[in-house]
Amino acid sequence: MPESLGTIELLARELGRAFQPLRTRLAGGDAINLLAELGLRFPPQLAANSQFTAALASGANAASDLPALILDLIASAEAENVQQILHDAQQIIAKVETLISAIDTIGTTLHDVGPALPGMIAAEVQDFATHLPTMLLDYVVSTYLESYYPTVYNTLALIGIAERTPQAGGGDAAHPPFLQRRINLGQISSLLQSPQDVVRTIYGWGDDAVFTGALLLTRVHQFLASLAVPAILRPPSGPDPITLELLIFKLRPKTDIAPKGLELILDFRFPAAFRVSIPFFQPGWTLEAAADVEFDTALSAIIQPPLSVNIVPPAATTLQGDTHLALRGASPTAGQPFRVFGKQDGTRFEATSISAGDGVPGLDRVQRVPVRQAKLYVHDRIWFAPVGMVSDPSIFCSTLPTKLFT
DSSP states (O other): OOSOOOHHHHHHHHHHHHHHHHHHHHHTTOHHHHHHHTTOOOOGGGGGOHHHHHHHHHHHHHHTTHHHHHHHHHHHHHTTOHHHHHHHHHHHHHHHHHHHHHHHHHHHHHHHHGGGSTTOOHHHHHHHHHHHHHHHHHHHHHHHHHHHOHHHHHHHHHTTSEEEEEEOOOSSTTSOOEEEEEEOTTHHHHHHHOHHHHHHHHHOTTOTTTOOSHHHHHHHHHHHHHTTOOOEEEOOBTTBOOEEEETTEEEEEEOSSSSOEEEEEEEEEEOSEEEEEEEOSSTTEEEEEEEESOEEEEEEEEEETTTEEEEEOOOOOOOOSEEEEEEEEEOSSTTOOEEEEEOTTSSEEEESEEEEEESOTTOOSTTOEEEESOEEEETTEEEEOOOEEESOTHHHHHTSOGGGGO
């Protein structure tokens, strides 16, 4: 899309996107389930109440034009029609304003008719209705960011501006489990004034009576996941606390110290039998490494409030066993030669396989070079190298006529 949308126009488009799902649910007769997702399930009689259905219809009608208006704005941007872009943006903003007003009306109507519904507690319904506009706006903004900009949402969650907290409910039909969503814009000023107090309030960082580290690691994991970083969050298991793992790093709560903090571990650990094979520049060549040795040690850092870091060196480790490193070349077609060096139409050395290495199992010396079915081509003549295991590469030179090197 051409970069024809200014700040206001972009805001209008995103507002339309944010409120479109709400319009769909209000118009689709899903209001009862929507309210249940906010924490209170009403009986079916609410959907039959004429005052409430009229308020819902008002909200749905207010947002009914949003999809078409968003498409109009996009089309105007693609056509680079500046005047039409401004007009479409103003239309979207006006519709969103009408929808917000309709949400207030829904809350007021629910406050009036809800207490008389069977099985409902009047004071609870009135409190719910009073906060309904705020809860709906938080729901709209949160679900919009979760869907369109998950990294932004999880960044806001990490610093306490966005919250998503599972609630167990009350154990009856009117109080189902739900996911409470909140947008705390007031947190922005608190972050600017005293970020340390914000972290203490959200995570208990610096408050040993509250801090467990679970919420902090959970939100860090969600943030990393939104960036497609392959981090793993392992739940507590026996004596092991909740742990966030990323490659060779582990982050977990450290609660046996004062003040409580975090432990970051750089974990160097290899199993007793370790093998790896890596392509080495040219097709057919691989670099192979192996270790018949167990190595287990770690470097850790203790992080404590407000932000002190102490490095804990690893314990002394004895390393025993064998390590192997080899460079191997082989034809991708079994039994067929491949070119070790030289040009295909000139002087070249071919073999079906060749390897060289230090400490490779089955080899006695560094100089031991196994070669299979080797041929040397010089000026269309074929010189055969010894077939089988060649312990000394200088044998190749001693088997060739001296005229090849003059």
